[in-house]
Amino acid sequence: MLKVEDLNVFYGDIQVLHEVSIEVREGEIVAILGVNAAGKTTLLNTIAGLTKKWNGTMTWMGQPLHRVPAFRRVEMGIVLVPEGRQLFPFMTVLENLELGAYSKAARREKERSLEFVFQLLPKLYERRHQLAGSLSGGEQQMVAIGRGLMAKPKLLMLDEPTLGLAPKIVHDVFQLIQDIRKSGVTILLVEQNMHQSLQVADRGYVLENGRVTISGSSEALLRNPTIREAYLGI
Amino acid sequence: MLLQLTVSGILLGGIYALIAVGLTLIFGVMRIVNFTHGDLVMLGMYLTYLLYKGFGLDPYISLFIVPLALFLIGVLIQKLVVQRVVGRPHEVQIFATVGLSMMLSNAVLAYFKGDYRSVQTTYSTDTIQIGPVFLGVPQIVAFGISAVITLVLFLFLKFTYTGKAIRATTQNRISATLMGIDVRRVYTMTFAIGSALAGIAAVLLMPLYPTYPSIGEAYLLIAFVVVVLGGLGSIPGALVGALIIGVVETVSAYYLGSGWKQAAYFVIFILVLIMRPQGLFGQRGAEQL
């Protein structure tokens, strides 16, 4: 459903992604893996329409994304849950979730989506009248994901959803990701947590210094000697 | 006497609140200090004057026309000037809006000359007595309308989709985009609403005070002091700040002479900057509401 080919992305004169090609098919969980500064966030931001200077081709359901501004991509079903949650801190949990359903199609389904999100994340229902800025890191991550689901995504992109969370919560997040996929949403997951990501993902791409160096099915990646040595420490 | 002055000051502050809320809203959303804000009030006052002179329209009827006109002027200014400098360095933003401010006041000066223009209505000097206090009818009407408009604005920001989009953009511009919000459209709406509020204030001021081409500077100064006092970007802060400044103005004008009221603003301005730089309601800059 999403196809990125020979993508180059620049910040000013500095090129941070080099000829990156990835594909996401409907119903998959695809993981983008790599260490700090590899360019993972840049890749997701570019797919979401947030970076200005890029070339290459990006197509969504066969349509080129070249001239589509970021806010319209949300309407098309491409939804990013950004790194560091980025909630609206002076709004309540409920207001944050409702804003997730801002785009036209999502607005019509708002009540049903809310029910779905609260069913998936009952903790949020208890906290719905609390200011988002006052929640714990794990709860904030749940709000960020819930807010993304409110947009009725076809493709949900998650940028390091487990960053800074306790192991127990990390486990919950990975469980949640699988539940979301079961509900019919395709997922593009950026993670540094390679082992657990490959447990839930179908396929993965490894980014190094802005280039895709290794890619393949999760099983293949878990068996790959380079990955075992460099990333899994086995 | 002090009671009389305080009540008059609060009534005046209601109008200042409309001007200051617009300024603070625009700052909160676009992170731009709008130096044309006073000139928007000035344009509104001249429009009210023209409608009165040309068509005999009572200012309170102009209340249905002038804010609408200012809304459209706001859209134009946003699209032609402000949009181009959003996110640019402060010097660029200041040059652009100060330059536009000078253009507007000088255009009005060229057309109307420097004379004072005013609107005489039958009720301009009517007063009513409440206990020991005498209040001008136009002042009371102005305060009442300001209060209603402020409440409407509050409900708009709290409950409508556009209002929520404005608040979301204030709190996190990138996240707002990721919600599917067209941030550019939010900028335009915000600037236009701020301009319309200045237009409402202008109509309410017209039965009370004459206008002249450089009057915008005076209202810009007041709005600045109010916004700094209340906390940049904070709407509740702007409301409370406006009432305080209204009272400071009437009290200082009475006891020290009206030439001193600007000095009184500055004393307050400096005191706030020394004692509570974030303003009364400010929280880490302007992410509130």
Ligand SMILES: Nc1ncnc2c1ncn2[C@@H]1O[C@H](COP(=O)(O)OP(=O)(O)OP(=O)(O)O)[C@@H](O)[C@H]1O
């Ligand atoms: N707005 C920006 N302006 C300039 N350079 C940037 C910007 N954002 C990122 N970079 C640079 O681009 C490179 C890739 O950054 P990116 O954030 O995409 O990496 P990442 O893989 O997401 O890292 P992390 O795991 O730390 O989040 C880094 O060298 C970073 O310094």
Ligand SMILES: [Mg+2]
């Ligand atoms: Mg990142």
